[in-house]
Amino acid sequence: MIEIRNLKKSFGSHLIWENVNLDVNDGETLAVIGKSGSGKSVLLKHLNALLTPDEGYIRIDGQNIFEQDYVNLRKLRQRFGVLFQGAALFDSISAFENVAFPLRYFKDIEEDEIQERAKRSLEMVDLKSIGDKSPAELSGGMRKRVGLARAIVTEPDYLLYDEPTSGLDPLTSDEINDLINYMADSLEITSVVVTHDIHSVLKVAEKVAYIDDQEISWSGTIDELQHATQKNLREFIKASEYLIS
Amino acid sequence: MNLFEELGRFSNLLYKTLRSSTEVKTYSGNLLLEMIKTGYDSLPIILLTGVFTGSVMTIQTAYQLTTSLIPKSTIGAIVTQSTVIELAAVISSLVLAGRVGARIATELGTMRVSEQIDALESMGFNSVTYLVMPRLVAGIVMFPILYVFALTSGILGGVSSGALLGTLAPAEFMTGAQQYFFGSDVVFGLTKSLVFGFIITSIACYKGYYATGGAEGVGKATTQATVLSCIYILFADLILASILL
Numbered sequence: 001m002i003e004i005r006n007l008k009k010s011f012g013s014h015l016i017w018e019n020v021n022l023d024v025n026d027g028e029t030l031a032v033i034g035k036s037g038s039g040k041s042v043l044l045k046h047l048n049a050l051l052t053p054d055e056g057y058i059r060i061d062g063q064n065i066f067e068q069d070y071v072n073l074r075k076l077r078q079r080f081g082v083l084f085q086g087a088a089l090f091d092s093i094s095a096f097e098n099v100a101f102p103l104r105y106f107k108d109i110e111e112d113e114i115q116e117r118a119k120r121s122l123e124m125v126d127l128k129s130i131g132d133k134s135p136a137e138l139s140g141g142m143r144k145r146v147g148l149a150r151a152i153v154t155e156p157d158y159l160l161y162d163e164p165t166s167g168l169d170p171l172t173s174d175e176i177n178d179l180i181n182y183m184a185d186s187l188e189i190t191s192v193v194v195t196h197d198i199h200s201v202l203k204v205a206e207k208v209a210y211i212d213d214q215e216i217s218w219s220g221t222i223d224e225l226q227h228a229t230q231k232n233l234r235e236f237i238k239a240s241e242y243l244i245s
Numbered sequence: 246m247n248l249f250e251e252l253g254r255f256s257n258l259l260y261k262t263l264r265s266s267t268e269v270k271t272y273s274g275n276l277l278l279e280m281i282k283t284g285y286d287s288l289p290i291i292l293l294t295g296v297f298t299g300s301v302m303t304i305q306t307a308y309q310l311t312t313s314l315i316p317k318s319t320i321g322a323i324v325t326q327s328t329v330i331e332l333a334a335v336i337s338s339l340v341l342a343g344r345v346g347a348r349i350a351t352e353l354g355t356m357r358v359s360e361q362i363d364a365l366e367s368m369g370f371n372s373v374t375y376l377v378m379p380r381l382v383a384g385i386v387m388f389p390i391l392y393v394f395a396l397t398s399g400i401l402g403g404v405s406s407g408a409l410l411g412t413l414a415p416a417e418f419m420t421g422a423q424q425y426f427f428g429s430d431v432v433f434g435l436t437k438s439l440v441f442g443f444i445i446t447s448i449a450c451y452k453g454y455y456a457t458g459g460a461e462g463v464g465k466a467t468t469q470a471t472v473l474s475c476i477y478i479l480f481a482d483l484i485l486a487s488i489l490l
């Protein structure tokens with residue numbers, strides 16, 4: 001379980017957000033939505049302590065992530081899989097090696113099993129024949145899939161998605177959304193999805209948090225989102241041209 | 246960021262690198278590759294620089310020694326000692342600041358702005374151990390080796406240009422060279438190149454690792470790494486000459 005309490009973050013004199021309180025229960029998928037520059041990705045990077053807050057704390061299964069020494073923090077981070085906005089694939093190695101990469105260093109397993117698990121992860125994201133292609137040879141959607149395969153190859157407890165569908169065509173976006181659902185349903189992974197794609201939110205999330213005006217201005221279930229009356233949130237949803245039934 | 250903050254962050258990066266020296270498994274894979282990139286791949290430019298420096302030095306020294314009272318072998322002595330003490334280390338390092346320093350700053354800077362360093366940290370990696378340690382060690386080990394190549398090619402360039410232009414015979418050159426060739430001068434040159442190797446790789450790693458601001462930020466980091474390396478090489482040269490000679 002992820003517990004976020006009284007989180008505040010500024011860069012210099014610029015306040016990003018404050019008084020952020022959220023809970024993500026085991027197996028749940030939380031979507032964090034908001035305008036570009038509202039600090040969604042900044043919040044996501046706090047969950048595995050890539051960034052540290054000015055105030056407040058985050059507990060992962062009861063452990064305050066910001067109070068860990070670097071050795072423990074690295075162990076805690078291994079429980080997370082992260083899909084970055086641009087996939088963040090290592091361009092000096094092949095796509096397959098990107099997926100196998102975390103296994104080579106953190107799992108004391110034989111080469112045969114590394115190959116097997118990397119292949120299985122790639123199959124899960126429907127990329128069986130990726131071969132030795134370098135990340136530069138892949139399309140945006142394929143890069144995201146490889147990024148996702150790399151994120152799940154270590155069988156993490158938590159998956160963090162940073163704009164998983166941004167820059168993708170509607171069909172590929174839908175495929176990524178299906179994959180997010182598949183991860184949550186079949187692997188029972190707790191997920192946090194940062195996005196401004198309302199269609200994606202409605203498809204994958206169980207809970208939603210809306211960042212606006214430097215705080216979480218609205219949070220609730222996906223059903224409650226459909227009937228939310230908050231003006232800015234309604235405008236945000238309308239602007240995305242998605243009609244809520 | 247002021248000078249003291251910058252120095253603090255640089256020292257902290259070096260401290261983290263030193264502290265991670267025991268994590269051999271994390272950086273050993275990259276170490277050989279970095280040694281090849283820094284050493285073997287730089288050989289052509291180093292040999293070219295050495296040959297031309299030695300040749301020009303011979304021509305200019307011959308031009309200045311117009312009196313017949315000084316034996317021609319003196320040209321060999323001057324060229325060799327200048328190359329051993331100063332030129333092989335300093336000129337090759339200034340060239341390598343562009344060749345090696347710029348490469349390292351660009352690689353790490355690109356990894357930073359494309360979130361590849363965040364991806365490493367997210368997986369539980371110590372990114373400093375994985376990225377900075379092998380580059381720093383490769384610089385410290387390979388620069389003295391490159392110095393030996395620069396020195397040898399410089400002397401050979403001097404011998405060749407003297408013979409080709411009819412200024413002095415190779416035997417005369419080598420007589421002078423041997424007369425003033427001291428082992429302690431070579432040790433001094435090796436020490437300088439080791440220090441310059443550390444300066445170039447540490448500054449490049451620092452600038453690249455903390456690069457911000459997309460492609461422009463990477464360009465800025467690369468330029469700063471190259472310019473600062475050249476400045477600090479000249480200062481270090483002065484300090485080492487004052488202390489060791």
